[in-house]
Amino acid sequence: MTGLLDLDLLWVTGKGGVGKTSIAAALAEVAARSGRRTLVCEMDAKGALASAYDVDELSFQPTRIAPDLEAMTMSTEDSLREYLRLFVKIPFIGRIGPLAKTFDFVADAAPGVKEILGVGKLCYEVRERHYDLVVVDAEASGHIISQIGAPKVIAELVKVGLVRDQTEWMLEILNDRDRTGVAVVTTPEEMPVTESIELLRRLRRETGAHAAAVIANRVLPVMFDRRQQELADRLDEAIDLLVDAAGEGAPTVLQAARLTEARRRTGAAHLDRLRDSLTESDDVADSLPIVTVPELFARGPGRRVVAQIAETLVEELDVEVGR
Amino acid sequence: MSDLDNLLASREMVLVAGSGGVGKTTIAAAMGIAAAQRQKGNVLVLTVDPARRLASALGLDEVGNVPVRIDPETFAAAGVKARGELYVAMLDTKAGWDELIRRHAPDVEVRDAVLANPLYQNITSRFVQSHDYLAMEQLHDLHATGEFDLVIVDTPPSRNALSILDAPGRMVDFFGSKLLRWLTVPYRSRIFTVASKPFYQVADRVLGSRFLQDIADFFVLFQAMERGFVRRARAVEALLVDPRTAFVVVTTLETAPSHEAKFLVGALDERKMSLGAVVANRVLPAELAEPEAAASAMALLEAADGRLPARIAKRLDGTERAKKATTTTAAHVLREMASRFDDVALVAAREAERRHELQAAAPAMLTVPWLDGDIHDVRGLGELAEHLRHAE
Numbered sequence: 001m002t003g004l005l006d007l008d009l010l011w012v013t014g015k016g017g018v019g020k021t022s023i024a025a026a027l028a029e030v031a032a033r034s035g036r037r038t039l040v041c042e043m044d045a046k047g048a049l050a051s052a053y054d055v056d057e058l059s060f061q062p063t064r065i066a067p068d069l070e071a072m073t074m075s076t077e078d079s080l081r082e083y084l085r086l087f088v089k090i091p092f093i094g095r096i097g098p099l100a101k102t103f104d105f106v107a108d109a110a111p112g113v114k115e116i117l118g119v120g121k122l123c124y125e126v127r128e129r130h131y132d133l134v135v136v137d138a139e140a141s142g143h144i145i146s147q148i149g150a151p152k153v154i155a156e157l158v159k160v161g162l163v164r165d166q167t168e169w170m171l172e173i174l175n176d177r178d179r180t181g182v183a184v185v186t187t188p189e190e191m192p193v194t195e196s197i198e199l200l201r202r203l204r205r206e207t208g209a210h211a212a213a214v215i216a217n218r219v220l221p222v223m224f225d226r227r228q229q230e231l232a233d234r235l236d237e238a239i240d241l242l243v244d245a246a247g248e249g250a251p252t253v254l255q256a257a258r259l260t261e262a263r264r265r266t267g268a269a270h271l272d273r274l275r276d277s278l279t280e281s282d283d284v285a286d287s288l289p290i291v292t293v294p295e296l297f298a299r300g301p302g303r304r305v306v307a308q309i310a311e312t313l314v315e316e317l318d319v320e321v322g323r
Numbered sequence: 324m325s326d327l328d329n330l331l332a333s334r335e336m337v338l339v340a341g342s343g344g345v346g347k348t349t350i351a352a353a354m355g356i357a358a359a360q361r362q363k364g365n366v367l368v369l370t371v372d373p374a375r376r377l378a379s380a381l382g383l384d385e386v387g388n389v390p391v392r393i394d395p396e397t398f399a400a401a402g403v404k405a406r407g408e409l410y411v412a413m414l415d416t417k418a419g420w421d422e423l424i425r426r427h428a429p430d431v432e433v434r435d436a437v438l439a440n441p442l443y444q445n446i447t448s449r450f451v452q453s454h455d456y457l458a459m460e461q462l463h464d465l466h467a468t469g470e471f472d473l474v475i476v477d478t479p480p481s482r483n484a485l486s487i488l489d490a491p492g493r494m495v496d497f498f499g500s501k502l503l504r505w506l507t508v509p510y511r512s513r514i515f516t517v518a519s520k521p522f523y524q525v526a527d528r529v530l531g532s533r534f535l536q537d538i539a540d541f542f543v544l545f546q547a548m549e550r551g552f553v554r555r556a557r558a559v560e561a562l563l564v565d566p567r568t569a570f571v572v573v574t575t576l577e578t579a580p581s582h583e584a585k586f587l588v589g590a591l592d593e594r595k596m597s598l599g600a601v602v603a604n605r606v607l608p609a610e611l612a613e614p615e616a617a618a619s620a621m622a623l624l625e626a627a628d629g630r631l632p633a634r635i636a637k638r639l640d641g642t643e644r645a646k647k648a649t650t651t652t653a654a655h656v657l658r659e660m661a662s663r664f665d666d667v668a669l670v671a672a673r674e675a676e677r678r679h680e681l682q683a684a685a686p687a688m689l690t691v692p693w694l695d696g697d698i699h700d701v702r703g704l705g706e707l708a709e710h711l712r713h714a715e
Contacts, residue, residue, distance in 0.1 A: 015344055016342060016343040017342060017343060017344045017580060062711040141341070157442070189344070192344060223659055223663065228656050233651070234639055234658045235635070237639060241631060242631070245623070245629070246619040246620075246626055247615065247619045248621045248633075249616035249617070249618055250619070250623060252613070252615070253609065253620045254612060256663075256664050257659075259693065297667075
């Protein structure tokens with residue numbers, strides 16, 4: 001397997017609700033355990049990353065989660081403040097509040113400006129080599145193109161100015177497949193798979209960034225081989241024996257197994273469709289790996305789930321971890 | 324009459340909302356079919372980017388903003404009896420914006436200048452959640468034509484389901500904002516006040532004055548359309564709180580979607596918008612969570628080591644004596660089923676609890692079971708409509 005964790009900047013995206021934050025948190029944890037200095041950043045500041053690590057709150061200032069692992073949330077205002085301090089060297093930093101608010105408004109209307117502040121911060125961390133790997137819990141697949149594509153849009157629309165100059169080195173990092181990659185998270189369901197296929201098609205064309213992996217999350221394991229499945233399918237013929245031995249709830253146990261198998265089969269068909277599209281498409285890099293993470297029947301997001309996903313990823317990605 | 328039929332008969336507009344991936348589009352389409360089954364007249368489903376197979380099942384290959392009637396033959400072939408006519412239209416943001424500009428532009432010059440502005444496309448596809456606003460716009464439009472007795476809108480997926488409720492208000496705010504005024508003052512004659520001077524300096528240095536000029540040019544044109552835009556946005560806003568409008572919140576009973584659904588239900592209440600029903604989609608059967616089933620699962624695990632596998636083998640093979648291979652297989656199957664039952668039961672128990680929480684806040688709670696396979700034809704949608712109708 002190619003070194004997903006050997007990249008400098010790894011974007012993790014996917015349709016809303018597929019578990020992309022847990023996956024991003026787990027990827028960062030694995031990277032840190034393998035000895036890489038790792039930063040993980042939540043872009044939409046909804047607090048999902050904090051829940052994944054069971055911490056109260058994350059901020060723009062990175063918080064230490066574990067050895068070699070720090071986590072932060074993106075803030076356009078803080079990013080602008082840092083940017084002005086580092087590059088523009090304008091002295092009235094103290095009065096940035098109202099300024100940032102107005103800037104926020106311009107950024108809302110002007111294409112790519114808001115996004116580039118976030119992307120710029122991440123690229124800056126990469127360029128300065130503050131970390132070995134920056135994992136981004138990015139926007140959902142519907143918005144990721146405008147996020148990663150912001151420097152390209154700016155470079156096309158803005159002809160002069162500081163921002164324009166900045167886009168060049170950002171694009172160098174973003175378009176280098178050895179440095180930047182996008183991991184697309186999906187669940188084995190119709191809409192997430194369809195959206196993933198579409199995203200993979202658009203990604204290269206519209207942003208210049210490369211897909212690095214597809215991560216199939218919440219995949220139900222195969223329960224039975226063919227013989228066992230045949231027998232399971234015929235158990236209705238012996239339902240009275242089951243009820244005799246185990247009581248009135250036995251048919252419900254059977255029903256549960258059936259539902260699970262039906263779900264698994266539907267999901268497997270969607271993953272096949274995804275696999276086919278990966279081999280068909282010219283846009284997508286050859287042999288893009290599909291990393292599988294099983295359904296954990298978890299009670300909710302949290303450190304425990306992240307740790308379990310991390311265990312799977314250690315095996316799937318074949319990473320050597322010290323801890 | 325069922326809760327569903329009551330709802331569809333008493334409202335003129337139904338907005339289907341909820342987080343992404345919960346099956347909004349399919350539920351909206353099924354509600355359209357349900358309405359056409361029971362009511363005479365014209366029903367329209369306005370949808371956004373449906374799964375392609377669903378689109379083609381409805382005969383929707385090349386549909387844009389213009390409503391297309393679903394062929395009665397398609398219904399007949401699927402065994403669905405329709406009394407009314409069902410129309411479907413797809414939301415097309417780009418075409419929608421062009422349409423808006425054409426309508427509100429005071430003259431041909433402004434219109435053409437806006438449509439030809441290089442920033443136009445980029446800006447319209449981004450600012451003030453234009454998707455959400457356009458869905459509302461089109462709803463208003465289609466309702467105003469009077470051609471439809473009922474319009475069902477499948478709302479666009481947004482990061483925050485609230486953004487759709489606030490979209491018209493934001494559009495009004497935008498036109499009244501300082502930003503727009505500042506941007507549209509001719510660039511050279513801008514009065515540098517003490518307060519704003521630092522901003523110009525920074526903006527100039529960071530963005531480049533040429534870019535700011537481009538933006539300004541665009542918004543000068545845009546401002547010429549202010550009156551039309553603001554009047555429309557207010558009309559759209561009024562429509563959202565109109566008693567003839569109802570929201571249907573769709574969710575699965577997983578953690579994140581049901582959390583979002585609860586939040587949305589509260590937000591509707593705050594805004595005095597009417598909640599018609601909550602639809603819990605893809606729900607596991609409630610009996611999975613009952614103690615009886617759990618007890619049986621434990622008993623089965625024990626029985627798998629006893630004589631039950633041999634009995635099953637005899638029954639299934641139709642032999643006097645149990646075949647060893649079948650017995651072993653049966654034991655394995657029973658053990659697996661029993662030991663994995665807990666996982667499914669846990670999910671079902673959690674779902675039951677979330678369902679109760681949502682039910683407390685909903686005037687009507689429609690539960691749709693998890694169905695085997697995806698729905699992608701009119702027959703499947705008809706079955707889904709039946710589920711919605713008979714959901715308790």
